[in-house]
Amino acid sequence: MRVSSLTLRRVHKWIGLIIGIQLILWTLSGAVMSTLDHETVAGGPAATPEPPALPDRSAWPDVARRLGGGDVVRVALRPFLDGHVYEVWTSDGPKLFDVASGEPVSIDAALAQRVAIAGHGGAPRVRSVTPLAELELAVREHELPIWRIDFDDEGNSSFYVSGVDGRLLERRNDTWRTWDFFWMLHNMDYSARTSFNHPLIVLVGFAALWLAITGFWLLFRTAWRPDFRVLLRRFSKF
Amino acid sequence: MAFRAALTARRLHRWIGLVVGVQALVWTLSGLYMVAIDLDIIHGDHLIRTEAPRHARLGDVADPLRAARAVPGGDGVRLLWLGDRPVYAVSAPAGPVILDARTTAPVAPPTEDEIRSIAAERFNGDAGIVEVDLLQEVPFEIRGRTAPLWRVRFEGWNKPTLYFSATTGELLSRRHELWRVFDFLFGLHIMDYGERENPNNMLLRVFSWAALTLTLTGAWLLLYSFPRRRRRRPQA
Numbered sequence: 001m002r003v004s005s006l007t008l009r010r011v012h013k014w015i016g017l018i019i020g021i022q023l024i025l026w027t028l029s030g031a032v033m034s035t036l037d038h039e040t041v042a043g044g045p046a047a048t049p050e051p052p053a054l055p056d057r058s059a060w061p062d063v064a065r066r067l068g069g070g071d072v073v074r075v076a077l078r079p080f081l082d083g084h085v086y087e088v089w090t091s092d093g094p095k096l097f098d099v100a101s102g103e104p105v106s107i108d109a110a111l112a113q114r115v116a117i118a119g120h121g122g123a124p125r126v127r128s129v130t131p132l133a134e135l136e137l138a139v140r141e142h143e144l145p146i147w148r149i150d151f152d153d154e155g156n157s158s159f160y161v162s163g164v165d166g167r168l169l170e171r172r173n174d175t176w177r178t179w180d181f182f183w184m185l186h187n188m189d190y191s192a193r194t195s196f197n198h199p200l201i202v203l204v205g206f207a208a209l210w211l212a213i214t215g216f217w218l219l220f221r222t223a224w225r226p227d228f229r230v231l232l233r234r235f236s237k238f
Numbered sequence: 239m240a241f242r243a244a245l246t247a248r249r250l251h252r253w254i255g256l257v258v259g260v261q262a263l264v265w266t267l268s269g270l271y272m273v274a275i276d277l278d279i280i281h282g283d284h285l286i287r288t289e290a291p292r293h294a295r296l297g298d299v300a301d302p303l304r305a306a307r308a309v310p311g312g313d314g315v316r317l318l319w320l321g322d323r324p325v326y327a328v329s330a331p332a333g334p335v336i337l338d339a340r341t342t343a344p345v346a347p348p349t350e351d352e353i354r355s356i357a358a359e360r361f362n363g364d365a366g367i368v369e370v371d372l373l374q375e376v377p378f379e380i381r382g383r384t385a386p387l388w389r390v391r392f393e394g395w396n397k398p399t400l401y402f403s404a405t406t407g408e409l410l411s412r413r414h415e416l417w418r419v420f421d422f423l424f425g426l427h428i429m430d431y432g433e434r435e436n437p438n439n440m441l442l443r444v445f446s447w448a449a450l451t452l453t454l455t456g457a458w459l460l461l462y463s464f465p466r467r468r469r470r471r472p473q474a
Contacts, residue, residue: 013463020457027453030265031446034428034437051313060301071293075339077302077315086302099303187273201273209266216259219252227249 005221012214019207022188026208029182040155041179043171047121052082059102063088066102067095080105080166081114087165094165107166112147116159119168125152131163137180138172244462251455258448261429265449268423280420282412285398287362294324299339302326308342309335320348320407321356327406333384334405348407350388357390357400360409365393372404379418380411381433 016023039045063086074089077099084099096105105111109129117126127150132139138158139146145163150156155173162169187196188204255262278284294317305326306312314329317339324339336345348356350370357367368391376385379399386404391397396415403410425434429442 013460016456017460017464020453020460024450024453024457027446027450031443031450034439034442034446036438038437054303054306054312058301058303060303064296067296070296072296072299072317073291073293075294075296075299075302075315075317077306079313084303088296195277196273197276198273202270205266205270205273209263209270212259212262212266215255216263219256219259222252227252230249 003217005218008214008218008221012211012218015207015211015214019204019211022204023208023211025185029186032182033179033186036175036179040173040175043157043173043176044155045121046171047119049118051079052084055084055100057100059098059100060086062102063097066097066104081111081118085166096165105166107147107161107163109147111166112161112163113149115161115166115168116147116149116151119159119171120151120153120157122153124157126150127152132160138176139170142169244459247455247459247462251452251459254448254452254455258445258452261445262449262452264426268427271423272420272427275416275420280417282398282414282417285362285400285412285414286409287360289360292319294339299324300326300342305337305339305342308337318406318408320345321352325406327408334403336406347405348388348402353388353390353402353407356402356407356409357388361390361392361398361400363392363394363398365398367391368393379413379421383410 067088067090070090072088072090074087074094076087077084078087080096085105086097086099088095088097096107097103098105107115109131113126113129117124128148130148130150132144132146132148135142135144135146136148139160142160142162143164146169147161147163149159149161151159155175157171157173159171160169161167184190188201189195189198299317302315302317305315305328309328309330311331312328312335316327316329318325318327318336320336323345325336325345326339326342328335328337336347337343338345350372354367354370357370369389370391371389373387373389374385376383376387377389380387380401383401387410388402388404390400390402392399394414398412398414400412401410402408421434425431428434428437428439429445430436430439
């Protein structure tokens with residue numbers, strides 16, 4: 001079967017007309033994302049502080065007593081700031097205890113700020129420390145409670161620290177914010193920005209495939225020679 | 239004048255199309271694959287049986303600090319289960335070590351038989367095991383992990399494969415054919431044919447900006463691509 005050039009051209013221009021805007025958004029966002037440095041997008045090089053020495057004294061018996069010796073789901077010991085903590089998960093969620101003193105550690109604004117500064121590496125000025133009332137786009141894959149620490153640095157960084165276990169969850173900056181906006185355009189997920197498996201993008205993607213196929217096909221139906229002549233004439237002027 | 243502009247738009251669109259045409263096909267095909275199959279399936283969530291959380295009695299397990307001290311450079315400790323036995327995985331510069339969580343005595347790393355039974359327990363489905371290998375080098379499909387590890391291959395068209403830590407017996411990752419195709423196509427999509435992870439390579443930068451000029455000239459061309467009759471109609 002031979003498909004006429006006219007048919008190909010018609011299909012090509014009609015698909016182009018219908019999905020043209022999204023196609024421009026795809027190529028624009030793709031180009032921007034390839035240009036933004038992906039390591040900066042990810043937060044830049046992470047600070048790697050020296051691990052603190054293990055404490056001499058253990059308050060484990062106190063911790064066990066505080067928890068009533070009951071059932072636990074997870075038990076961990078991990079470095080935390082300049083010391084270590086026990087992290088014990090009961091059915092109520094995780095609890096932190098200082099290894100040396102056995103005192104419960106709750107992640108307040110001051111501690112969250114120390115975690116963020118330790119993870120920053122530089123010596124930035126802290127602009128503000130706020131507890132999130134609801135999840136923001138920057139931490140859409142995490143759960144509350146979360147502290148946001150805004151820094152007065154080059155990238156206007158915002159670091160997010162878990163209010164539960166004190167872990168540094170995300171390091172966001174202006175480059176990431178730009179990237180994330182274009183990522184939203186690229187995967188057409190204009191609300192949650194979490195999934196690219198939705199019917200709209202599959203439909204438009206399918207149309208785009210046909211646009212590409214007909215466009216590619218048309219390359220073989222093109223009279224290149226006149227264009228060549230024009231090019232040659234242009235160049236011979238110089 | 240409009241004729242000349244149309245001609246210029248058409249020429250530009252054609253020539254840029256000639257340069258990026260093949261890649262435009264690759265982008266749309268790979269993009270369509272990536273959005274059409276649910277990401278959870280790609281990740282292989284369906285291959286794994288979810289484990290009910292296990293409980294230990296706090297009085298039964300030793301002080302994790304004792305476990306950390308028992309290993310040179312020991313820094314972090316996590317409670318895990320090896321079969322029915324609670325163990326402490328201690329992270330250390332020379333790699334993780336496992337100790338009995340009750341006594342902090344060293345525990346031998348899981349044997350092939352133990353890995354087989356762990357794998358059969360975690361795998362969701364009734365496919366049999368084809369092959370179990372202890373690997374000293376990390377395969378490309380789970381790049382970024384650390385060796386040594388066990389690879390357990392299962393039967394099936396999609397070649398499900400589970401990876402377990404050789405020290406702790408923990409499930410590290412799972413792969414199957416749909417993931418492998420996705421990963422291959424992702425490499426083509428970002429034009430990083432080696433490690434498939436650098437979206438900032440010069441080839442992609444040049445081609446993606448060229449593709450933007452392709453869509454923009456295409457849009458420009460649309461202005462001249464629909465019959466003029468319509469414009470005359472209001473005069474009547």
